[in-house]
Amino acid sequence: xxxxxxxxxxxxxxxxxxxxxxxxxxxxxxxxxxxxxxxxxxxxxxxxxxxxxxxxxxxxxxxxxxxxxxxxxxxxxxxxxxxxxxxxxxxxxxxxxxxxxxxxxxxxxxxxxxxxxxxxxxxxxxxxxxxxxxxxxxxxxxxxxxxxxxxxxxxxxxxxxxxxxxxxxxxxxxxxxxxxxxxxxxxxxxxxxxxxxxxxxxxxxxxxxxxxxxxxxxxxxxxxxxxxxxxxxxxxxxxxxxxxxxxxxxxxxxxxxxxxxxxxxxxxxxxxxxxxxxxxxxxxxxxxxxxxxxxxxxxxxxxxxxxxxxxxxxxxxxxxxxxxxxxxxxxxxxxxxxxxxxxxxxxxxxxxxxxxxxxxxxxxxxxxxxxxxxxxxxxxxxxxxxxxxxxxxxxxxxxxxxxxxxxxxxxxxxxxxxxxxxxxxxxxxxxxxxxxxxxxxxxxxxxxxxxxxxxxxxxxxxxxxxxxxxxxxx
Ligand code: ADP
Ligand code: F6P
Numbered sequence: 001x002x003x004x005x006x007x008x009x010x011x012x013x014x015x016x017x018x019x020x021x022x023x024x025x026x027x028x029x030x031x032x033x034x035x036x037x038x039x040x041x042x043x044x045x046x047x048x049x050x051x052x053x054x055x056x057x058x059x060x061x062x063x064x065x066x067x068x069x070x071x072x073x074x075x076x077x078x079x080x081x082x083x084x085x086x087x088x089x090x091x092x093x094x095x096x097x098x099x100x101x102x103x104x105x106x107x108x109x110x111x112x113x114x115x116x117x118x119x120x121x122x123x124x125x126x127x128x129x130x131x132x133x134x135x136x137x138x139x140x141x142x143x144x145x146x147x148x149x150x151x152x153x154x155x156x157x158x159x160x161x162x163x164x165x166x167x168x169x170x171x172x173x174x175x176x177x178x179x180x181x182x183x184x185x186x187x188x189x190x191x192x193x194x195x196x197x198x199x200x201x202x203x204x205x206x207x208x209x210x211x212x213x214x215x216x217x218x219x220x221x222x223x224x225x226x227x228x229x230x231x232x233x234x235x236x237x238x239x240x241x242x243x244x245x246x247x248x249x250x251x252x253x254x255x256x257x258x259x260x261x262x263x264x265x266x267x268x269x270x271x272x273x274x275x276x277x278x279x280x281x282x283x284x285x286x287x288x289x290x291x292x293x294x295x296x297x298x299x300x301x302x303x304x305x306x307x308x309x310x311x312x313x314x315x316x317x318x319x320x321x322x323x324x325x326x327x328x329x330x331x332x333x334x335x336x337x338x339x340x341x342x343x344x345x346x347x348x349x350x351x352x353x354x355x356x357x358x359x360x361x362x363x364x365x366x367x368x369x370x371x372x373x374x375x376x377x378x379x380x381x382x383x384x385x386x387x388x389x390x391x392x393x394x395x396x397x398x399x400x401x402x403x404x405x406x407x408x409x410x411x412x413x414x415x416x417x418x419x420x421x422x423x424x425x426x427x428x429x430x431x432x433x434x435x436x437x438x439x440x441x442x443x444x445x446x447x448x449x450x451x452x453x454x455x456x457x458x459x460x461x462x463x464x465x466x467x468x469x470x471x472x473x474x
Contacts (some may be wrong), residue, residue: 004130004131004132004134004154004156005128005129005130005131006129006131007050007051007071007129007130007131007134008049008050008131008134008135009048009049009050009051009134009135009136009137010050010051010052010053010126010129010130010134010135010136010137011041011044011045011050011051011052011053011054011137011139012052012053012054012122012125012126012136012137012138012139012143012146013037013041013052013053013054013138013139013140013142013143014054014055014086014090014139014140014142014143015033015035015037015038015054015055015057016033016052016054016055016056016057016072016074017032017033017038017041017042017045017052017054017067017070017072018030018031018032018033018056018067018072019031019032019033019034019056019057020056020057020058020060020062021057030067031350032350032352033057034274034309034311034350035274035311036164036235036374036375036376036377037139037140037164039237039377039381040164040235040236040237040377040450040453041139042070043238043241043450043451044450044451044454045070046068046069046070047451050071051064051071051072051073051129052070052071052072052073053073053075053122053125053126053129054072054073054074054075055074055075055076055077055086056074056076058076059076059077059078059079059082060076061074061076062074062076073125073129075121075122075125077118080114081114081117081118083314084108084110084111084113084114084115085111085114085115085117085118085142086142087312087314087315088106088108088111088114089108089111089112089114089115090115090141090142091312091315092105092106092111092315092316092317093105093106093107093108093111093112093176094141094142095141095165095278096317097168097172097173097175097176098141098165098166098167098168098172099165099166099278099371099372099373100166100168100172100371100372100398101172102277102278102371102372103277103317105175107175107176107177109177112177112178115145116145119143119144119145119146119149119185120145120149122143122146123145123146123149123150123153124149124153126138126146126150126154127150127153127154130154130157132156133156133157133158134157134158135157135158135159135160135458135461135462136150136157136158136159136160137160137161137162137457137458137461138150138159138160138161138162138189139161139162139164140162140163140164140165141163141164141165144161144163144182144185144186145181145182145185146161146185146188147159147161147185147186147187147188147189147192148184148185148186148187148188149185149188150188151188152188158190158461158462158465159188159189159190160189160190160191160192160193160457160458160461161186161189161191161192161193162192162193162194162233162235162457163192163193163194163195163199163374164195164235164374164375165195165374166195166196166199166372166373166374166400167194167199167200167202167203168202169202170202170205170206170209173202173206174206174210179206179210180210180211183203183206183207183210183211184211186203187207187211187213187220187222187228189228190226190227190228190229190461190464190465191228191229191230191231191457191460191461191464191465192228192229192230192231193230193231193232193233193457194230194231194232194233195232195233195234195235195374195375195400196232196234196400196403197231197232199232200218200230200231200232203230204217204218204220204230207220218230218231227464228464229460229464231460233453233456233457233460234375234400234403234404234448234453235374235375235377235450235453236377236380236445236448236449236450236452236453237377237380237381237384237445237449237450238449238450238451239380239384239445239446239449239450240384240446240449242353242357242381242384242385243384243385243387243446245353245354245357245385246357246360246361246384246385246386246387247387248354248357250354251354251357251358251361252361254354254355254358255358255359255361255362256362257358258358258359258362259362262303262305262345263303263340263341265300265301265302265303266301266302267297267301267302267303267364267365267427268302268303268305268362268363268364268365269288269302269303269304269305269363269364269365269366269367269423269427270304270305270306270307270359270360270362270363270365270366270367271284271285271304271305271306271307271308271366271367271368271369272307272356272359272366272378273307273308273309273370273378274308274309274311275308275309275310275311275318275321275322275325275348276311276312276318276321277317277318277321278370278371278372278373279369279370279371279373280369280370280371280396280413281306281308281321281325281369282321282324282325282328283369283413283414283416283419284367284369284413284419285304285306285325285328285329285332285344286328286416287416287419287420287423288304288343288344288367288423289332289335289336289343289344290416290420291420291423291424292336292343293335293336294420296420296424297424297427299336299337299338299341299342299343300338300341302427303341303342303343303344303345304343304344304345304367305344305345305347305359305363306329306344306345306346306347307347307349307351307356307359308325308346308347308348308349309349309350310348310349310350322348325346329344329346332344356381357381357385360381360382360385360386360391361385361386363382363391364390364391364392364427365391365392365393365394365423365426365427366378366379366382366391366392366393366394367394367423368382368393368394368395368396368399368401369394369395369396369411369413369419370396370398370399370413371396371398371413371414372398372399373396373398373399373400373401374400375399375400375401376395376396376399376400376401377401379393379395379399379401379405379408380401380405380445383405383438383441383442383444383445384442384445384446386438386442387442389434389435389438389439389442390431390434390435390438391434391438392409392426392427392429392434392437392438393405393408393409393426393437393438393441394408394409394411394419394422394423394426395408395409395410395411396410396411396412396413397410397411397412398412398413404444404445404448405441405444405445406440407436407437407438407440407441408437408441409422409425409426410422
């Protein structure tokens with residue numbers, strides 16, 4: 001085929017696994033990109049020969065490069081595109097709409113135009129890089145038009161799409177002025193993957209209602225004779241990798257150091273999130289503070305460590321959240337802390353994986369309380385690191401992970417009293433109960449790791465389109 005490249009597997013995601021940063025001395029460097037997509041897809045890419053197309057987090061032009069066994073092809077976004085496509089349509093329109101309108105989505109026509117333009121650039125780059133009959137795997141809500149655009153350019157390709165975040169019910173999706181274009185964009189794929197079966201069902205129902213295609217169960221029949229399958233593939237982590245890290249002497253030593261630095265309280269509660277309004281950070285800190293104010297917990301004996309990675313800091317709702325959390329933590333510590341004993345130890349920063357593993361090892365109660373979350377990999381990372389079968393997980397019913405981690409203390413994050421009870425119960429649970437629950441959750445996480453996820457997606461993609469392309473072995 002003319003104009004085809006040489007990669008048999010092409011990953012297309014908004015972000016590359018590494019992000020361009022400017023060091024304090026003015027030089028440029030790379031650091032790991034934030035978020036669950038990179039945590040999950042990076043080990044898959046390392047295990048395969050292929051290329052990863054994505055934005056390097058800057059408006060500079062960067063040449064393709066090789067990083068730790070991965071071939072990376074950067075796509076530049078201009079300053080205006082960062083504003084309109086990334087901060088605007090992706091993160092102020094789609095993100096809140098797809099997360100149950102936890103914040104109010106904004107609809108602006110110029111943001112949509114930028115979304116179309118940037119999606120086209122990604123599709124064109126993928127078309128250039130993919131070998132004849134290659135597999136192209138497109139990821140997440142920032143790139144929902146890429147499958148259709150790519151199919152028009154390269155009908156020989158086998159195209160898969162995976163949505164890492166929730167797919168909303170029809171009642172919400174219908175608000176989008178560009179709902180039909182987005183559905184048609186996704187239908188360019190042979191296989192559209194979601195975190196949960198309910199999301200796949202929402203999609204098929206919308207396609208029937210809004211695009212008018214015939215559907216049967218999880219299949220959509222297109223007028224050109226093509227069939228598209230929509231199904232759930234719950235994402236996971238490199239569970240063994242996390243466990244190995246957690247077992248290392250350095251991590252063990254660091255976990256002890258962290259506990260010492262916290263004053264050796266009998267209970268350490270932990271939250272780890274991107275600083276995002278969907279994660280329910282404010283409500284969980286309030287619930288913990290009320291337990292101290294009520295006299296149920298004592299700052300001499302319990303501390304809440306909240307680690308929040310800076311995220312999407314130019315988007316207004318994220319700035320508001322940051323100010324709210326700063327004020328709340330200041331107020332709680334001012335009112336309830338004692339000298340050397342803050343109620344909340346708040347860290348607005350990103351840490352290496354070793355430090356995360358040490359924090360997980362040190363936490364008696366892991367608190368994951370999103371209002372809505374596609375999966376939530378933090379919950380799975382915690383479980384993978386607890387090879388000692390200790391540690392209690394408090395988990396929102398509205399995280400995708402709650403479908404698999406049924407033995408967690410499940411909570412409704414909108415119910416502050418319910419969260420308070422769950423925090424107390426998890427903190428006071430008998431060892432026997434904690435071990436029983438953790439063992440069951442560990443079985444689930446260790447047996448269903450990210451390699452199994454990629455395997456099942458790619459095998460299904462090959463099955464949906466057996467007559468086309470080469471089979472990529474995950
Ligand atoms: P999301 O994709 O919405 O950010 P997930 O929980 O699925 O949510 O994934 C978050 C990923 O980011 C996890 O791999 C987690 O370890 C990582 N992470 C979160 N907070 C931090 C932090 N402060 N420092 C380093 N990594 C973090
Ligand atoms: O699905 C989670 C996700 O939204 C990814 O798509 C994204 O890369 C990550 O979280 C982090 O967000 P951002 O890329 O906007 O920093």
